[in-house]
Structure formats: C-alpha cells, structure tokens
Amino acid sequence: MARKTKADAQKTLNQLLDAAAWLFQTQGVNETTLNHIASRAGVTRGALYWHFANKDAVIMALWQRDAAAPHASIVKTLNNTRGNGREFKQLIKSQLGATLNDAALMQALRMILLGVERLENDSELQSFLASRHQQMRDSFKTAFKQLHAAGKVPTDTNPEALATSFWAYLKGLLQLHLEPYNQDVDLLRDGDVLLDIWLNSIISD
Amino acid sequence: MARKTKADAQKTLNQLLDAAAWLFQTQGVNETTLNHIASRAGVTRGALYWHFANKDAVIMALWQRDAAAPHASIVKTLNNTRGNGREFKQLIKSQLGATLNDAALMQALRMILLGVERLENDSELQSFLASRHQQMRDSFKTAFKQLHAAGKVPTDTNPEALATSFWAYLKGLLQLHLEPYNQDVDLLRDGDVLLDIWLNSIISD
DNA sequence: ATTTACATACATTCATGTATGTTTGTATTA
DNA sequence: TAATACAAACATACATGAATGTATGTAAAT
Numbered sequence: 151m152a153r154k155t156k157a158d159a160q161k162t163l164n165q166l167l168d169a170a171a172w173l174f175q176t177q178g179v180n181e182t183t184l185n186h187i188a189s190r191a192g193v194t195r196g197a198l199y200w201h202f203a204n205k206d207a208v209i210m211a212l213w214q215r216d217a218a219a220p221h222a223s224i225v226k227t228l229n230n231t232r233g234n235g236r237e238f239k240q241l242i243k244s245q246l247g248a249t250l251n252d253a254a255l256m257q258a259l260r261m262i263l264l265g266v267e268r269l270e271n272d273s274e275l276q277s278f279l280a281s282r283h284q285q286m287r288d289s290f291k292t293a294f295k296q297l298h299a300a301g302k303v304p305t306d307t308n309p310e311a312l313a314t315s316f317w318a319y320l321k322g323l324l325q326l327h328l329e330p331y332n333q334d335v336d337l338l339r340d341g342d343v344l345l346d347i348w349l350n351s352i353i354s355d
Numbered sequence: 356m357a358r359k360t361k362a363d364a365q366k367t368l369n370q371l372l373d374a375a376a377w378l379f380q381t382q383g384v385n386e387t388t389l390n391h392i393a394s395r396a397g398v399t400r401g402a403l404y405w406h407f408a409n410k411d412a413v414i415m416a417l418w419q420r421d422a423a424a425p426h427a428s429i430v431k432t433l434n435n436t437r438g439n440g441r442e443f444k445q446l447i448k449s450q451l452g453a454t455l456n457d458a459a460l461m462q463a464l465r466m467i468l469l470g471v472e473r474l475e476n477d478s479e480l481q482s483f484l485a486s487r488h489q490q491m492r493d494s495f496k497t498a499f500k501q502l503h504a505a506g507k508v509p510t511d512t513n514p515e516a517l518a519t520s521f522w523a524y525l526k527g528l529l530q531l532h533l534e535p536y537n538q539d540v541d542l543l544r545d546g547d548v549l550l551d552i553w554l555n556s557i558i559s560d
Numbered sequence: 561a562t563t564t565a566c567a568t569a570c571a572t573t574c575a576t577g578t579a580t581g582t583t584t585g586t587a588t589t590a
Numbered sequence: 591t592a593a594t595a596c597a598a599a600c601a602t603a604c605a606t607g608a609a610t611g612t613a614t615g616t617a618a619a620t
Binding site: 363404406 | 599
Binding site: 359360361388389390400404409410 | 574575576577578584585586
C-alpha cells in the first residue's frame with residue numbers, strides 16, 4: 151500500500167528472490183507460480199511484477215545475485231590454470247567444496263541442472279543459460295589444453311575430449327547429488343573420493 | 356464416435372504414445388498438454404482419458420512400451436557380468452551404441468534424464484522412476500564388485516564408489532548429448548572415445 | 561507535484577477432470 | 591441365426607481452478 155524507501159524496496163526484491171530460491175528448491179521450478187513466490191515473500195504479485203517482467207526474469211536475477219560471481223570466479227581461475235596437475239586437482243576439489251557449502255549458489259545450480267527443460271522455447275533465458283554453460287565448457291577446454299601441453303594428461307588423447315569427459319563427470323556427480331532419487335550420494339561426504347577417481351586416473355601431478 | 360475393434364483401439368493407443376513421445380522430445384514434458392498429445396494423435400482428449408488416467412500414466416506407459424525391455428536387458432546383463440575387464444568394456448560400449456540407435460528408447464531416456472523435475476510431488480511416477488534408477492545403480496554396483504574381486508579395478512578403492520563414479524559419468528555424458536546447449540557433443544560419434552577415457556583409466560583388461 | 565512501490569481488481573486464456581452422449585463391436589439368448 | 595442387451599471406444603460438453611498479464615488505485619518518499 152504505502153510506498154517504501156529505496157532500501158525497503160531493495161529488501162522486498164531480495165525477499166522475492168529468497169522466496170523464489172526456496173520454492174524452486176523444494177517444489178521445483180515448473181511447479182512454482184508467481185503467486186507462490188509473492189505470497190512467501192509476504193507481498194502480492196503486484197510487487198513481483200514491479201520488480202520483474204516475468205518468471206524467467208526472476209530466474210535470471212537469481213543467477214545474477216547468487217551464482218554470477220562464483221561462476222565468473224571459477225571460469226577465471228580455470229582460464230588462468232597453468233599446466234600444474236597437482237594444483238589443478240587441488241583447485242577443483244576446493245572449488246567444489248566451496249560450491250557445495252554455498253547454499254544460495256547450490257540453489258541456483260539445482261535450478262540450472264535440474265529445473266529447466268524448455269527446448270524449443272527459444273527464450274532469452276534459454277540463451278542466457280546456454281551461454282553460461284558454454285563459458286564453463288570453454289574454460290575447461292583451455293585448462294586441459296594447458297595440462298596437455300605440459301604433458302600432465304595422456305598425450306594421445308585430444309584435450310578437448312578430456313575437457314568434455316571431465317565436464318560430463320562433474321555434471322553427472324552434481325546431478326546425482328541433487329536428485330531426490332538417491333540419497334546415498336553425498337558430495338559433501340564423498341566428493342573428494344569421487345573426484346579423485348577421475349582426476350588421479352587421468353592427470354599426473 | 357464409432358466404436359472400434361480391439362485392434363483399432365490398440366492402434367490409437369500407440370498413436371497416442373507416439374504423439375506423446377514426439378511432443379515430449381520437441382517441446383519438453385512440462386510444456387506438453389494432454390490436448391497437444393490427443394490432437395497430434397488425431398483424436399480428442401476423450402480418447403486419451405479412456406486409455407490413461409492422466410499425464411503421469413502416459414509417461415509410465417511410454418516407458419513400459421519403449422524402455423522397459425532394453426532397461427531390463429541391460430540390468431540383467433550387468434548383473435551377470437563376470438569379472439572380465441575387456442568383456443565389461445565391450446559390453447558397455449555396445450550397449451550405449453544400441454541405446455543411441457534406438458530412437459524410442461532415447462526419447463524415453465530424454466524424458467527421464469531431462470524432463471522430470473517433480474520433487475515434493477510424491478507421486479506414483481516419482482517412485483516409479485526412482486525404482487528404475489535404483490535398479491541401474493544396483494546392477495552397476497554388483498558389476499563393479501565382480502571386477503573388484505577379480506582385481507580388474509584399483510583394489511584400494513571402494514567398488515561402490517567406482518560404481519557411483521561410472522554411473523555419474525554415464526549420466527553426465529547422456530546429459531551433454533541430450534541437452535540443447537552444446538551441439539558439439541555427439542555420443543554417436545564420440546561415445547567410444549569418451550567412454551574409453553574413463554573405462555581404460557580405471558579398468559584393466 | 562510527481563513518481564515510486566506496491567496492492568487490488570479485472571480480463572483472458574488454458575489445462576484438467578468429469579459427466580454424458582453416441583455408435584458399434586460382441587456376446588448372449590431364444 | 592437373427593434379435594437383443596451390454597459394454598467398449600471414443601467424442602462432446604461442462605464445470606472448475608489456476609496462472610498470467612495488465613490496468614488501475616493509492617499512499618508516501620523525494
């Protein structure tokens with residue numbers, strides 16, 4: 151009803167994003183309606199439509215707030231990787247640990263890895279997500295090219311294939327971790343072991 | 356309008372499933388409505404509701420028709436694996452190839468790997484899919500226990516962890532293959548190479 | 561005074577589920 | 591074997607609810 155101060159408005163915006171993140175995680179993205187989000191944030195859809203154009207905009211804003219910085223950091227780190235095997239392994243494991251412990255980031259990841267189908271949609275969100283995926287894939291490619299040049303990975307294997315392989319492995323692990331199906335996969339507990347299975351078999355120190 | 360013979364009814368049932376599979380693949384499961392399915396099958400929702408209780412029932416019927424047999428075959432084969440490394444690798448690669456070339460099965464897989472979010476839903480479909488996942492995971496566990504007992508995998512690593520690792524890898528590869536994001540991952544072309552990266556690094560002949 | 565930051569109200573569309581109607585295949589009976 | 595009853599295999603119609611988007615109202619900050 152009453153107009154809020156600019157700080158208050160920013161606060162409700164964050165409350166909307168918090169509500170969205172929580173709902174996306176607990177009931178899924180597709181099952182979450184704008185009314186759910188607004189209600190849980192203690193406002194009406196009017197407020198939501200003031201801050202966001204639609205649901206896709208909420209999703210992208212969530213990414214910007216919670217995942218953009220960590221994502222950029224990881225990409226940058228990977229791109230700066232020298233061909234040091236031990237360092238790379240350490241880096242991956244610490245980054246995974248940090249990711250798993252960042253609740254907001256994990257919610258964003260869950261959203262991306264599990265929550266978005268949208269094939270033909272050709273929406274802005276679609277290309278938005280595609281570009282983030284591409285950034286990660288590319289940074290892994292350059293990292294593995296470095297390792298390849300330094301002779302830390304089997305030289306008879308295409309470094310791009312290795313990058314694809316590891317990227318698939320990472321996504322698969324996160325998938326298992328996030329899926330409700332199997333409760334026995336817990337990366338917080340077994341992440342290092344599982345990563346080592348791939349890393350130590352492929353990359354030398 | 357008119358009543359059909361029993362064979363005709365079975366035909367429309369299959370047409371409904373075909374339509375559902377096509378739509379699930381091209382527009383996604385969540386975006387596909389019962390009306391879409393019925394229209395594409397050349398009938399009305401009345402026919403669909405005659406054959407299926409709801410959308411979940413359609414999904415499960417699709418699995419039964421297209422994926423149940425291959426799935427059971429793979430599970431059985433894995434469970435019967437002796438600790439022969441070379442044989443296991445060959446088996447995996449041939450099974451993946453057969454899977455990729457089975458269009459109907461791939462549609463079902465896409466549905467399962469990409470198309471179903473449904474977390475809290477606690478539906479029959481949810482537990483249905485969970486049980487198939489469990490069957491696959493379990494069969495990989497027994498296979499890797501055999502390989503472990505035969506000394507074909509690093510004996511200092513828990514065979515269950517190896518099974519989880521490979522299962523994650525497989526799911527990740529299929530994910531990359533199916534996702535619209537990256538067109539450059541094609542398992543039909545690179546599947547053997549990518550599988551070998553993991554298999555040859557972990558399993559000895 | 562004007563614009564911000566919402567709440568409220570409205571219009572519309574769409575998806576689901578169910579109820580009912582209709583035709584014809586099929587079994588039953590005489 | 592022909593008439594009849596029943597049920598299968600749908601189509602049609604309806605009732606309902608939910609979600610979206612937009613338009614409008616409004617109180618306070620600036």
